[in-house]
Amino acid sequence: MYSYEARIRAAELYIKLGKRVRPTIRQLGYPTKSSLKGWYNEYQRKLDLPMGYAGREPKFSQAQKAAAVEHYLTHDQCIGVSSFSVQ
Template identity: 55%
Template sequence: MYSYEDRMRAVKLYIKLGKRANATIRQLGYPTKNALKHWYRELASGNDLSARYVRTKQRYSDEQRRIAVEHYLEHGRCLAWTMKALGYPCRQKLSEWIDEYQPGDRRRV
């Protein structure tokens, strides 16, 4: 992640160099072409960059979370089996969901 100042410096240089992404990246050594264009569009549309990155929506819905926890509880309480059967999420995230929906109900080895 880049600081607000780094992003502003990159966008100002991008504008100064005639909106040439490769020249800007070559001179600064960062960011990617897509990140630079995104920052420019953000600045142009709102007259300022956001202070930091904010995820706008949940990655998994409450329904998906509930299904994962129920599968875990009904199929032997095995994290690996639940992740393999459903295809999501990672072990840490699934553990957090189980602790959230069923505190103290997770088997610890």
């Protein structure tokens, strides 16, 4: 994870170098091509970058997590095992 200052520096250098990925990465020593393009796109949209890591939405809700734990404690196995029938 890169600091706010490092991401801003990369986005501004990318613009200064004519939106050329390789020279930007070569000069800075970071980031990856996709990270640089993502930072640039975010910078163009908002004229700034977020200060911290935004994260992502959780994959499962608290209710789904609670149901999975309850099932495991009740059946002593994961849901996937009980859903298959052996023939």
